[in-house]
Amino acid sequence: MxxxxxxxxxxxxxxxxxxxxxxxxxxxxxxxxxxxxxxxxxxxxxxxxxxxxxxxxxxxxxxxxxxxxxxxxxxxxxxxxxxxxxxxxxxxxxxxxxxxxxxxxxxxxxxxxxxxxxxxxxxxxxxxxxxxxxxxxxLNSSVNEQEWIENLTPRELEILQHLAEGQSNRIVAEQLHISEGTVKVHVKNLLRKANAKSRTEMAVRYLNQQS
The missing domain is CATH 3.40.50.2300 (Response regulator)
Incomplete structure (x- = not known):
């Protein structure tokens, strides 16, 4: 290597x-x-x-x-x-x-x-x-769905809410007055915490929990 x-x-x-x-x-x-x-x-x-x-x-x-x-x-x-x-x-x-x-x-x-x-x-x-x-x-049990959301930091939850509205990284960055690179880091961490394969899957699961 x-x-x-x-x-x-x-x-x-x-x-x-x-x-x-x-x-x-x-x-x-x-x-x-x-x-x-x-x-x-x-x-x-x-x-x-x-x-x-x-x-x-x-x-x-x-x-x-x-x-x-x-x-x-x-x-x-x-x-x-x-x-x-x-x-x-x-x-x-x-x-x-x-x-x-x-x-x-x-x-x-x-x-x-x-x-x-x-x-x-x-x-x-x-x-x-x-x-x-x-x-x-x-980890993928629906019974535990709420728990990964509860484990999010305030900033991660804020970004997830914007993603659930269908906003792009650029729009989220502008809304929260942070860099697009910072948004990408948070999205990566969100996907890991949710054990999700895509931001769409993650957003849908979040919205289902809120309904």
Whole structure:
């Protein structure tokens, strides 16, 4: 491959964080973008530049992994964000994937497999540990339709409402006084959260929920 993938490691346990950093840098396909011990530190780390991949712990003090994920997406961060956690609880898997995580990996994953899955994430695949893979079947359940909407940030919901009116990215940008590029980032995040194949599908599902 060409340029190595840059990785930001976010974990509030220093020893674990250092071990993950060492694992990442042991593979020539990766380079360490940085490390952060909290969600706030992570937001500061990506304020000027983005890594290719963010490895994010779930159960952190202060800002949780979910809080941090939402904050990063709200800031328009387009990095691939993969959750790395000890939690195999179904509600955590569903909540984080629906919130826009590109992967959900358990910390007992074999090191070589973890690195391979991160490479798959960079190829555009959603990477999920085998032991929690079965939970994804519930993502498309109509019973959970309202939940992905409730997980949207205020700005994402605002943009979704404009999309549901059939507005183009350019019109949405003009209406909200933001750049068209920013709208595109939000639309990408919306599609991920809705697990939708197109903006039309997403808009129809949103309108159905409002009726």
């Amino acid at each position: 060409g340029k190595p993938y840059s990785v930001l490691v976010i974990d509030d346990h220093p020893l674990l964080r250092r071990g993950i950093c060492q694992l990442v840098t042991s593979d020539s396909d990766f380079t360490l973008f940085g490390e952060a011990g909290s969600g706030l530190d992570a937001l500061s780390a990506v304020s000027d530049n983005e890594p290719d991949i963010i490895l994010l712990d779930l159960n952190m003090k202060g800002m949780t992994g979910l809080d941090t994920l939402n904050a990063l997406r709200q800031e328009g961060v387009t990095s691939r964000i993969v959750i790395l956690t000890v939690s195999d609880a179904k509600q955590d898997v569903i909540r984080l994937v629906r919130a826009g995580a590109d992967g959900y990996l358990l910390k007992d994953t074999e090191p070589d497999l973890l690195l391979d899955m991160l490479k798959n994430a960079m190829l555009g695949h959603r990477v999920i540990s085998n032991t929690v893979q079965e939970y994804l079947s519930e």
